Amino acid sequence: MALIPEAEVATVFRRLADAMPGRTLDAKGPKGQPDAFRSCISCMLSAQSLDRNTAAAARALFALAATPEAMLRRDDAAIADAIRPCGLYNMKTRNIRAFCAALLDRHSGTVPDTRAGLMALPGIGRKCADIVLSFTFGRAVIAVDTHVHRVCNRIGLTDAKTADRTAAELEERAPDWAMQDGHFWLIQFGKRICRARSPLCERCPVVNHCLWYEASRAH
Ligand code: SF4
Structure with a gap:
């Protein structure tokens, strides 16, 4: 895959933030x-x-x-x-x-x-x-599990083979304001919309930015 332009990264996070729940008060360990x-x-x-x-x-x-x-x-x-x-x-x-x-x-x-x-x-x-x-510890860190890894690389927020590499790229590319809740938006998005099998692209708030969708339409 590839990366979406730097200028679109903040827009993608803003749309995910609008569409998905963030960190809740009872999110613990x-x-x-x-x-x-x-x-x-x-x-x-x-x-x-x-x-x-x-x-x-x-x-x-x-x-x-x-x-x-x-x-x-x-x-x-x-x-x-x-x-x-x-x-x-x-x-x-x-x-x-x-x-x-x-x-x-x-x-x-x-x-x-x-x-x-x-x-x-x-x-x-x-x-x-x-x-x-x-x-x-409540730090502003986007932890990357399998859902976050899949979603980020489909959209083109990151272009990484491993979850650890995705985490490092997110740290460089995600806006500071997205670090505190980014994990929560991305994981919910991965479970509800950008599912591993049969993602719901027709309901996706970032479809206009997604490289995976663009590539799938080209075939
Ligand atoms: S357009 Fe489809 S593949 Fe791309 S992020 Fe949205 S749900 Fe996932």
């Missing part, structure tokens, strides 16, 4: 987790897992241990057993233990509130870091 530690762990659990399975795994895990110290007192088998519903449980168990050990070692158990600090911790990539920054 990934999957509704109440603190930064649980948000990080939940994000790790969510890799390649359905929301309901992630939620079940998180519930079982935090009933077992809700702090890094308590987590490290549990053995691998107990952690793996608790998080079994979300799949990849052996790898996720190793990541959780490494994350807890590093958090205690480097930050005395307190989750850092910077992207660099978060991403330096085992098991935390850009997506998790941005989700925690946005939801838990």
Whole structure:
């Protein structure tokens, strides 16, 4: 694909903002987790897992241990057993233990509130870091999940193969005023209109700017 002109980027965000709900007051931690530690762990659990399975795994895990110290007192088998519903449980168990050990070692158990600090911790990539920054710390960051990635690259807001690259390009191209709520507009737009299969282009508020639509009409 390609990129839409710089001058159209703000218009696209304005139209999405008008058409979609933004951040709500009750938007908190990934999957509704109440603190930064649980948000990080939940994000790790969510890799390649359905929301309901992630939620079940998180519930079982935090009933077992809700702090890094308590987590490290549990053995691998107990952690793996608790998080079994979300799949990849052996790898996720190793990541959780490494994350807890590093958090205690480097930050005395307190989750850092910077992207660099978060991403330096085992098991935390850009997506998790941005989700925690946005939801838990309330920062003006557009976290990029599969919906946001798809929508941005269809329209031509970004031209990126990976979600991490999309996040970096959005940070450069999105207007400052769109950073606080942009994630929420884009994700709702991706779920309601620009769906993965059969997007509803005839109802789309940015159809006049969309490169994907333009290309599909040319064929
Ligand atoms: S025109 Fe279609 S493909 Fe383009 S952003 Fe709108 S819904 Fe998505």
